[in-house]
């Protein structure tokens with residue numbers, strides 16, 4: 001079976017994670033998907049297929065004969081998809097890209113315009129998997145899941161592929177920053193691993209943001225508007241004042257490369273109360289601390305004006321830049337580069353403007369660079385995957401296993 005065929009099958013599971021739910025996995029569909037994957041892993045002949053109560057799915061491929069002493073290598077992907085856009089009733093379509101715009105949905109006039117998505121130019125003549133433009137595809141990260149399982153199937157089926165013991169890990173709730181929370185690194189038992197959670201084949205990423213989440217809770221004072229003079233505190237307006245204190249150019253839509261940001265992800269409010277959610281990001285840890293200090297100064301300032309307790313902040317660290325945990329294991333980068341080149345590609349490392357399960361796992365004792373999956377436009381309706389590129393990413397998993405076999 002080809003990796004893209006697996007992706008199409010997996011797309012039917014609506015596995016969006018949900019930040020509001022404290023349980024793990026945060027949504028039951030992730031567990032349904034994990035159970036189906038566990039069955040599939042058993043069917044292709046994996047060993048030690050174990051799904052724990054939190055929805056973490058692990059499996060193993062025993063070492064080929066003579067490779068028992070090779071280091072245990074892990075491959076990891078996440079099973080949830082972004083909650084930002086619907087993933088219900090995903091209607092996939094496979095097409096050969098002939099260049100130009102792609103009409104995803106004639107009826108609703110949803111078009112992926114080549115001018116808006118220059119990445120498309122590299123895919124003329126290739127086989128693409130798209131949606132009808134009303135949902136995510138969920139290739140982030142089901143493309144990664146599909147490639148790891150396809151590679152596992154081939155390694156098990158083809159005795160000429162020499163590899164050490166391989167561990168496979170599939171995690172829940174990555175998109176809400178909790179993918180590593182209950183990952184049992186000791187039980188996983190790999191010396192190091194790769195996550196498959198990037199975009200293009202050839203990506204070998206080991207630098208990520210330092211990340212924190214900020215919740216702003218505002219308590220207003222509601223009073224009949226007719227007699228509100230000098231008494232009312234409108235929580236929604238205090239919320240908008242808070243937003244206006246943040247530097248307008250330090251937002252995702254105005255930043256790139258190593259520039260960090262404050263990103264308002266949701267807001268709700270009435271007169272009585274208001275709530276804002278932000279994510280704060282920076283590759284530089286000291287600069288992220290600076291952002292945290294700045295939002296605290298904003299809260300102090302507003303509380304001076306409107307009364308103590310009007311604005312309350314909760315700041316939670318999400319993950320750290322994994323570079324410092326990965327560079328001591330430089331072979332992870334060198335071998336990934338060698339494997340990409342062996343498959344005719346040119347490796348590219350760039351500072352990830354996001355994080356992966358690997359960012360946190362790297363600090364939990366499992367160094368984890370991130371590799372591309374052959375899918376693009378993640379977290380949006382224009383998400384697509386390329387069948388040929390997914391095939392290369394699958395081959396990359398096998399090539400790495402071979403390199404570590406010694």
Ligand SMILES: [Zn+2]
Nearest residue numbers: 078140141197
């Ligand atoms: Zn992802």
